[in-house]
Amino acid sequence: MGRGVSGATVVMSRNKFIIYIGILGLLIAAGYGVWSTLEVGGELVLSGVVEADDIHVGSKIGGRVLKVAAKEGQGVKAGDILVLLEPYELNASLAESRASLKQAEAKLAELVAGYRKEEIDQAKADWLAGKVQHENAERFRRRMGDLIERELISHQDYDDAKAKAEEAEQRMKSAKERHDLLLAGTRHEEVSQARASVEMARARVEILKTQLDETVIRAPVDAVVEVLDLEPGDLVGAGKPVATLLRTNDLWVRAYLPEKRLGYVQPGLKVKIRVDSFPQKNFSGTVRRVNRQAEFTPRNVQTTEERVLQVFQTEVVIEDPDRLLRPGMNADVFIPKTSS
Structure with a gap:
């Protein structure tokens, strides 16, 4: 009789074991593996993994x-x-552009400073010489005019004298205009054009310098x-x-919050974090983001049971001044249930 009872006990124990295994399988299938949610005392515990932001350079x-x-x-x-x-190629282009910039700056400086004294003196001498030639030609024209009135010369002789006087006057005026122009300095349009050339050359140099900086990653x-x-x-x-970096000074935990616990968590909430590698140490953390879109729902939810499986990805920034944590560590986030 005792052996019968013992056999029944064994059968019942085996059935319970099978049921437990089945429940565990359902939990894993529902996403309660690495990403799990428990309630310990007055705290909600979200399990997740420590992560770091990737930077591609x-x-x-x-x-x-x-x-x-x-x-x-x-x-x-x-x-x-x-x-x-x-x-190498950028260095050569930069040297060439710097030389062009110096040339443009020199031309601008020359225009701004005005013409050289030697040029102005020569223009003045040309003007004075033209003035003397004009005065001589004008006196000769007047003398020829007196002679033609007395009919001592032909009209052709007078016309020739008059034409030479007019040519001398035109040369004198041209020399005077050049002298006045040099004395007044460079025209505004020339200076503006020279300034634009300098700015273009300078911009080219800056572009090449920026490109040269890009050769150092x-x-x-x-x-x-x-x-x-x-x-x-x-x-x-x-x-x-060319490289991917992990930003280790900005670690965070990715966890998943069940829909029915959504009211307990909001961005800015202060939480406690523990990792398996340092089980006795509490790390401070702050909820950075709670996704607005639920996950792990392959289709539109139709029943109350299916709604239980909806979760929201949650990011929690970790304070780790001693640099103890590493990406990939398992972590638990403890959230006070009174936080709502």
Whole structure:
């Protein structure tokens, strides 16, 4: 009789074990594996994983790799060099553009300063010489005019004298205008054009300097090099990422909040975090974001039971001044149920 009771007990125990296994399987299928939710005392516990933001770095111009200055897994500081690209062609273009800029600046300075004294003196001498020639030609014309009135010369002789006087007068006026122009200085239009040439040359230099800076690929923040697969001589495309960094000074936990617990959590909420690697240490955290779109729902929900499976991705920023945490660690986020 006792053996019969013992057999029944064994059968019942086996049935319970099978039921437990079935329930566990359903929980895992519903997403309660790495991403789980428990209630411990007066706290809601969300399980998740520590993550870090990826940063993809590259060059705007691209080029041929000269040197790889970092390696995968290496910690880097903001400003540290990761990759150097060949700068030779850009250096040559920059030197040429700087020479063109100096030439344009010299021309502008010459125009702003005005013409040289030697040029002005020569123009004045030409004007005075033209003035004397005009006066002589005019006196000769008047004398020829007296003679033609007395009919001592032909009209052709007078016309020749008159034409020479007019030519001398025109030369004198042209010389005077040139002298006045040089004395007054450069025209405004010439100076404006020269200034524009200088600005264009200067802009070209700045563009090349910026492009030259792009041959040095640096870490924008403190981070860990996750992906950097380059060798000297490799070609890098313009705007293409050459390395992926993990921003280790901005770690956060990705967890999933059940719909029925949505009222307990909102951005800005202060929470407590624990990780398996440091089970006795509490880390402070702040809820950064709760997705507005539910996940793990493959179709429109039709029943109350299905609504239970809806979850909302939640991001919690971790305070880790001692740099103890690493991306990939399992973490639990403790949320007071009184936070609503």
